[in-house]
Amino acid sequence: MKDKDKYxxxxxxxxxxPKTFGKPGKRTFxxxxxxxxxxxxxxxxxxxxxxxxxxxxxxxxxxxxxNLNSSENDEFKNYKMIDFALxxxxxxxxxxFYFVGVDDDDKGVAATFSYQNKFAQSFADKSLKIxxxxxxxxxxxxxxxxxxxHFCIKLNGHIExxxxx
Numbered sequence: 466m467k468d469k470d471k472y473x474x475x476x477x478x479x480x481x482x483p484k485t486f487g488k489p490g491k492r493t494f495x496x497x498x499x500x501x502x503x504x505x506x507x508x509x510x511x512x513x514x515x516x517x518x519x520x521x522x523x524x525x526x527x528x529x530x531x532n533l534n535s536s537e538n539d540e541f542k543n544y545k546m547i548d549f550a551l552x553x554x555x556x557x558x559x560x561x562f563y564f565v566g567v568d569d570d571d572k573g574v575a576a577t578f579s580y581q582n583k584f585a586q587s588f589a590d591k592s593l594k595i596x597x598x599x600x601x602x603x604x605x606x607x608x609x610x611x612x613x614x615h616f617c618i619k620l621n622g623h624i625e626x627x628x629x630x
Contacts, residue, residue: 472563476501478580481588483514489599490611496588497541500578505542507564513546515596521560521589524553524582543569544576558582 480499484506485492494514496507509517544566552561563577600609606617 473574473576475503475505475576475578478562478578478584481580481584483518483588483592483595485595490609492599494595496592498578503542503578504540505544507566508543508545510546511596511599513549514592517549517551518589518592518596520551521585522593524558524560525586544574553582554579560585 475498478498478500480497482497484495484497486495487493492511494509494511496509496514498505498507544564546564546566549562549564552563553559554561559579559581561577561579563575565573565575568574600611602608603610603615603617608615608618
C-alpha cells in the first residue's frame with residue numbers, strides 16, 4: 466500500500482486476541498493487540514471482525530503456531546476502529562493491517578502494524594468461533610434473529626409477515 470508514512474507504525478505484531486463482552490444482542494467486540502513496543506485494544510463491530518477474519522482465512526498456507534500469551538497487568542491503549550484495509554505480503558507470508566479510528570479522547574488516528582500469517586490464522590479461527598456463538602442470522606434479510614424472534618423486512622409488502630423463531 467502506498468503512503469505508509471501517513472500512518473502511525475506500531476511495528477510487528479506478536480499477538481492478536483479476539484475478545485467479546487456481554488450477552489448475544491448486546492455484545493461488544495475487540496482485538497487485543499500486542500506489537501513489539503505497543504499494546505492496545507482495537508474496538509470493532511461484529512461485522513468488521515467477521516470480515517477481517519474471513520479475509521485472513523484466504524491465506525491458510527502456513528505452519529500452525531500458538532500466539533504469545535498476554536500479560537493481564539499491562540496497560541493497553543484503546544482505539545475504536547472506523548475503517549480498515551488488510552494487505553497480504555506474499556514474499557514474507559505476513560499481513561500489513563491499516564486502520565483509521567479514534568482514541569479515548571476522540572482524536573483521529575491512522576495506524577498500521579504487521580503480523581505473521583501463522584498468528585493471523587489462529588486469530589481468525591478464534592474470531593470466527595466467537596462470532597458463531599452469537600445470534601443466528603436471517604437468511605432473507607441478513608439481520609440477527611433475537612431470542613424472541615424477528616420480523617423479516619424482506620417479506621414486507623410481498624406476502625403476509627411471518628415471525629421467524
